[in-house]
Amino acid sequence: MERRIVEFIAALRASGVRISLAESADAFRAVEWLGVTDRETFRLTLRATLVKDAQDFPTFERLFPMFFQNSDPPPLQNILEGLSESEAKMLAEALRAFNLRLREMLERLLEGKPLSSQDFQELDNWFNPSHFTDLRYQNYLARQLENALQFPELRQSIQELVELLQQLGMNRQRVAQIQKALEENRRALQEQIRQFAGQQILQNMAENPPQKGNASLVDRLFQNLTEAETRQLREEVRRMAAALRTRLALRLRRAKDGQFDPKATIRANLQHGSIPIELRHRDHTLKPKLVILCDLSTSMRYCVEFFLTFISMVRDQIRKSHSFAYIDHLEYISPDFERMAPNQVIQQVLRRMPPGYYNTDLGNALESFAAGYMDLLDHRTILIVLGDGRNNFNPPREDLFQKMAKRARTCVWLNPDPLALWGTGDSDMPRYLPFCDLAFQVSNLRQLSDAVDHLLCHPVRGG
Template identity: 60%
Template structure:
């Protein structure tokens, strides 16, 4: 069991779950105290000690049943034991009409014999490539094993065999009984193959724990990401957010003892007759308030999702965040991000406002913000717009951004397009530019992280 737990922890790490040595020790101590007889208690003790981020729970739940099987595959039934000697002789005669391979598999099904370790090794040898290291491929690998054993032909041969038995004089009740037994044995053999496929994948995960480097991925343009690359970046966001949170907390701590506060110093020193002076400093540790308006159209979705992921991972360093999303209209989405992970929140928002072709209208979104949410802006608020500034030739309402800039502390624009594209085609970026305190190009996650770091610390 200890070896299996070590492999399980290694597989979790290979899947991107961060587990320290101390947490591994806690898991072993918990199992030592609670035992393994109660499988549900065993599962919960491992999850409580190894998983510290709710986002990693699905990975844990996917791997646990593969490492710690709830039960062995069901036993196979011996069909021969239910036949009379004459029926067994007729069945053997019918089997001789099949090919050698089909005879071998169907005889094992009739005799209630699972695949032997040697036969499983022969199956493994048919696949020269390395097995996948993702547990979600277990069923796929099991189907490859079934194909190698010609299960489709086996099923057809079984039907032909049963038909032949009826022709040889077996009564219908006996044929139905044999059919049920053979079908149950075939399902049990499939379960054996699924278990073997899972074990192969787990061995591959333990032997090859290295994950592909994300260094190049951090600089990959967001609009060119594949779904798999985006999945990897979602996990990278958590690491970057942790590093940002540490830097922010340190800077805010230093800011508390920054500029000298003359009035507070004089008041504190009155009891000494102003000699000596008891120095007091201004507190600059006020947490920023943010209003974020994100374009979640097809070309901007990944950028907006990663931006919101970073911000909501840093909520302990931010006073409050009001998040809005728009395509052809504006919606308040803070409640979605407060109760759901960013990916799920974006998906839910898109169900209410699905993207279409050439329907982005930032000008109308700014109009709706002006009518319904202007009260969220004040002199402590930073307004952040995430978008490419393209309006599909609709009215950009740059006058409203000017109005917002007068009310807000500063206006930050995050645009994935390079500056040389601003103002081209339907881009209204140059019309918005005069009212922005800072504009950052955020074509990749590295640039996006640097922009968030800047806006939260300046």
């Protein structure tokens, strides 16, 4: 059992749940107290000690039954037992019509014999499923295994067998019974295969944990990232954001001890007979307010997601942030962040506003911002634009951008294009650039995190 729990923890880790050694030790201590006899209590015990984030509950719930269930194969029924002698004869005759492999499979179904570990061993040798390291491939792998066992043909054969039996003159009701039992057995076998596939994948996951702290990924261009790499990077973003938050908090803390405030000191020390025991300081750094405009077109997706993750992780160091997304029009997306993680929000927003081909229109987005949200910008706001500034030759409306930049304290542009490409083709970057106080190239995570760091830790006053 202990081994099983360790494997379970390894699989959870492989699926992206963070579990420390201390937590797995806790799990064992907790299991000692409550035992493993009651499955439900056992599940809750493991969940309370291992999973510390409600977002990871679904992963836990998906993996738990795969590790801790009565590992008996699903029940199969033996059809042959209930047959009379004449019926058995008819069946044997009908079976002769099939080739050897199919006959074997049909007989297995009739006898209700589950796949043995030997059978699975054989399948394993054919397939070598060791390169599947993601549970999403479970159904795919299961289907592959079924194909190898000729399940599609088997389905056909059951039909044919039934027809043959009818032709041989077996009782109609009896035939229907056999057909039903055969189908049920087939489904049970499929379930067994599916479980096997899942367990194979879990084992692979436990044996090949994903590479951690992949430094080269941090320098990989956003547009060259694969889905799997993105998931690794999300972890990295969280780590970087946590570090950033500590730095920000320190900055604010130091800033509080900045300038001496005589008035407040006198007031505070009245209770001590005006002996200045407590000194008061002015806080001269206020938490920034952010207004963020994000280009959500396909090329910008990851860049925006990572940036918004940074911002939402450090939201306690920010007074307020308003996020907008645009492709061809502008949408206010801040309310979505209250309920969902940034990557979910982006998927949700993309569902509402599907990206088309070459339809980015920043000019239009700026127009709707100027019409509806201009009051969000004031002398404390940092205006951040995340976009490649490629307008598909639509009017750039840099006049509006100038107005916005003027109202904001600082205006920052983050552009994933290399500097050399700014201004080439449909890029309107040079037109916006004069109104920005800062502009960064953010084509990979390292540049992005440097930019965010610079933005929040060393705010500049616009001028």
